[in-house]
Amino acid sequence: MACIHYLRENREKFEAFIEGSFEEYLKRLENPQEWVGQVEISALSLMYRKDFIIYREPNVSPSQVTENNFPEKVLLCFSNGNHYDIVYPIKYKESSAMCQSLLYELLYEKVFKTDVSKIVMELDTLEVADEDNSEISDS
Known part of the structure; x- marks a missing residue:
């Protein structure tokens, strides 16, 4: 309008x-x-x-x-x-990802009172499990 x-x-x-x-x-x-x-x-x-x-x-x-x-x-x-x-320029995507990461970190730590380091560790464990499963299916 x-x-x-x-x-x-x-x-x-x-x-x-x-x-x-x-x-x-x-x-x-x-x-x-x-x-x-x-x-x-x-x-x-x-x-x-x-x-x-x-x-x-x-x-x-x-x-x-x-x-x-x-x-x-x-x-x-x-x-x-x-x-x-x-x-969007590529650098916009990169800065948006950084902002989103900071926002999620604040949200989880300050609002949800969650231990972010524990979540990151669990996600890393899941990624390793996914890699192991893909190696098995490739065989």
Whole structure:
């Protein structure tokens, strides 16, 4: 809804890119099933002061679809002709794993009052048992 509000407030920047009635277009966007495109991405770029880079095909360089010279970028993957997914850099995955690990440690120790070292030891034992079982089934 914030994007629709921004489009309405900045009509003069976007109306030329819309076929038909601008107000009817905005009304259609209120439906969560409605697909968005370049106009909405341009609005989001200006709203959040981030440029958008879109990957369209594997092994093909992405396209920078907004060129507002913002230092921060949003990476998206466009698929099936109508769907965008966020693309996270590898370092995001690594830092998220670290944060999740710390969160679980705090949760288990402070909330559940569990001895985390005991759980880790039990998990290590399970991994060894799994490795032993896979060696037996490979024979």
